[in-house]
Amino acid sequence: MTNTIHHGCPEASSRKMPGTHASRQQNARRPATLRPAGSRFLGGCGLVAMLVMASSGSSLADDFSALAGPAPAAASFDWSRFYVGGSIGRATAAGGGPRDIAYTYRDHNDPYFNRDETIGNDWFFPQGSSSSGPLVGGVQFGYTQQFGKMVIGAEADFNFLNAKRAYSGAAAEDLLPYPETRPDYNYHVREELAAEDTVKWLGTIRGRVGYTPTERLMAYVTGGAAYAKVKGSGGYNYHEYGFWWGGPGDHDFDRSGGMSQSSNKIQWGWTAGAGLEYALTDAISIRGEYLFTDLGRSSHSVSMASEASDETIAWKSKTRLNILKFGVNYRF
Structure with a gap:
């Protein structure tokens, strides 16, 4: 009988030792952890290129901007335009x-009074002078041309108003009964005299010189000619009463009368003032303006004639106005 001798442990024949065929197959299926040398070189070049592009990005953008030219500047406001507008304010005489x-x-029917009898205002006790400051409203049209910060232009306007100055006076006379022991005569009279000047409308033709501290704000002075329709009104009223006894025509009397007339004339003068104007948009601007207007001295006369009598009231005056207005202009 032949005996088979096994060297080592009984399990040695079934244990898979390192380096066996199965182990080599398993290692062959694992992915390689190392890249070839050429692949590593290409990756490094890409990284360097990205760094160079990032560092030179701003300079490239500047180069493109230089080629494209400078960016257009924001449009500035220019006062060189025609304009039309309206205004409202207050005028004081x-x-x-x-x-x-x-x-x-x-x-004409009384031989004694068939001649001019004049009663001056020194006969009357002045009751006072008065003036009124009504609203004034109108339209304006003009043109301005800008030269740097300076603006030069011309304007015409037309305004409706009712500014007036008036005078009134009164007089009284009482003749006591005469003679005192036998009163045959008693006479009383009350008189009133009035005159008034009223500016009904006003127009001006003016130059304007302005300065623009900011782009849309203009401070300006203005001056030129002024013309206006001035209505002159005058009136006289009386009331006399009493009695007359002791002769032909004995009677009591109580009568009143008078006259009231008006006339119109065109007066020329000058005007000057200053103002501020601000452009809200390229087309719309608002402004405030003060004007002093002097229409000079003038003479007025109103009369009333009939077959029985002629009556006339005459006076002199000087017409001046202080005007403060606020307006809106449309430029085109």
Whole structure:
């Protein structure tokens, strides 16, 4: 009988030792952990290129901007345009108003009074002078041309208003009964005299010189010619009463009368002032303006004639106005 001798442990024949065929197959299926040398070189070049592009990005952008030219500047506002607009404000009459008032009367039926009898305002006790400051409203049209910060232009406007100055005076006379022991005569009279100047409308033709401290704000001075329609009104009223006894025509009497007339004239003068104008948009601007207007001295006369008598009231006056207006202009 032949005996088979095994060297080593009984399990040695079935244990898979390192380096066996199965182990080599398993290692062959694992992915390689090392790249070839050429692949590593290409990756490094890509990284360097990205760093170079990032560092030179701003300079490339500057180069493209230089080729494209400078960016267009924002459009600035220019006052060089025609404009039309409207305004509203307040006008106050200044100056002395009516003075040197005289009332002249001629009675054609009375031999004694068939001549001019004049009563001056020195006969009357002045009750006072007054003035009114009504609203003023109108339209304006003009053109301005800008030279740097300076603006030069011209404007014409037309305004409706009702600014007036008035004078009124009164007189009273009482003749006591005469003679005192036998009163045969008693006479009383009350008189009123009035004159008034009213500016009905006003127009101006003016130059404008302005300065623009900011792009849309203009401060300006203005001046030129002024013309206006001035209505002159005058009135005289009387009331006399009493009695007459002791002769032909004995009677009591109580009578009243008077006259009231008006006339119109165009007066020329000058005006000057200043203002501020601000452009809200390229087409719309708002402004505030003060004007002093002097229409000069003038003489007025109103009369009323009939077959029985002629009556006339005459006076002198100087017409001045202080005007403050706020307006809106549309430029085109």
